[in-house]
Amino acid sequence: MFRTIVHTFGPPDEVVVDEAYEPPVPGPGQVRIRMLLASINPSDLVTISGAYRSRTPLPFVPGFEGVGVVESVGAGVPELLVGQRVLPLGSAGAWQDMKVTEERWCFPVPPDFTDQQAAMGYINPLSAWMMVRQYAPVPPAPVAVNAATSAIGQMIIRMLNRVGVRPIALVRRPDSQEQLMGQLGVLAVLCTSEVGLRRRLHELSGGRGLAVAWDAVGGTEGDELARALGPGGTLVHYGLLSGTPLSPRLRDECPEARIVLFRLRDWVHTTERHTLQRALNEVFQLVRDGTAASKVAGFPLSAIRQALECEATSGREGKVLLSMSSDAKITQFEPCSRYTSSSIAVSAECTNS
Structure with missing residues (x-):
């Protein structure tokens, strides 16, 4: 298995490194998720830089947003979850092949969502929706x-x-x-x-x-x-x-x-699950109708340095996604022109704007 990891705080393109690892077996109440796609967000970068040192123990795997498939479960978790696509919220760790997390933080992905929509369907849409609503x-x-x-x-x-x-x-x-x-x-x-x-x-x-x-x-x-x-x-x-x-x-x-x-x-960690699920349902509809859509540029996880450089490119529009699996589907592609040679091959069916 392959993951990115941060051993010391600093500029992301300098301190994010990759390594092989053996993912742990899920314990009681936990699930192991085979990650498909993950987003690079400003919240990831400021955490890597050390803005939240008091609540970020080193070393850590970055990535607060992504989509994956439940591969195995620990004691007390229904076996029916195995094979389901989920959003593993509430913690970092999306920039790796396998993430082990608590089952209570996993939210189901709507069956009509592409992997791309799911990978970007949480942080930006929910933040924008809450700030406009309030x-x-x-x-x-x-x-x-x-x-x-x-x-x-x-x-x-x-x-x-x-x-x-x-x-x-x-x-x-x-x-x-x-x-x-x-x-x-x-x-x-x-x-x-x-x-x-x-x-x-x-x-x-x-x-x-x-x-x-x-x-x-x-x-x-x-x-x-x-x-x-x-x-x-x-x-x-x-x-x-x-x-x-x-x-x-x-x-x-x-x-x-x-x-x-x-x-x-602050809101996510202090609200009840059913309230968070209702809010996600609201923003999922905004993703479907294009209100919360984004252009994307995609890179394999092994090209993390190029992905971070693309994220920092002046004038870049949309989101940068990391792919951990050849099964992941990116249905729209707007690459940073400097990095097309290392980017992910994508479907020609570009239906979303």
Whole structure:
């Protein structure tokens, strides 16, 4: 068997290594899962870098999201589970051939889902759905979404469109502006490198300031979004793509703003299984209808270095998937052009957009 592993925190392309291993036999209440596909998410990368050292014992196998098939079960687990496709949530360990985890954290994959849909059907769709459901204002209140070309940024925009909200999309590269305007229901697309960004946000909000802003970047860009909020506005901070936290002075600078730190993990680990299953059922439907769809680039697990380089490529759209099995099906393929030679061969039936 083959797995990736992290022995020391640091830059992912430097500290993620691969090795052969013998997967353990599942104990009481556990299952052993033959992994098919796994996603590379920002939450994986920040964990590898050491952002959560206090709750991440070394060494560890990365990967919080993926899909696999139950291969064997431990005592107290129904044999009927063997052969079922599941999402093993609640812990890292998806970037390996076999993952052993507790049966209570395994959720069934809908039979109509492709492996690709299942491998991306948890973290981004559920996060976007929860953040829009909880914080979307009544239209036409002005809102903004940064990192708007990212997979989750585009999901948030599409979900906002479903409730009648056309957000201001913020991007880092000027060449993304025309593309987003043509694909999504946005009020405007602004480049964060433009001079006078806060002034433009003020103008587009009709002088009221933003009612809500979704921030996946943090650092100075997240700070600027917070300062662009109107009285009583909300900053939903859910990512740290810049690698820099929000300013600790923001709450003093923006005393009338509400700054929300959204962490999917906190909710998942404190809610009951039936509630989590209902939420997954909701987002699975959004995956089916394309609201929570993503483009993908795929790599075999043995090409983990190339996959991580692709993940870090400026301007990359969609998700990077790792394949552990030739049985895994990727029905759509948008490779990073630099890495097509090492990418996974895929089906020609590209039906999802």
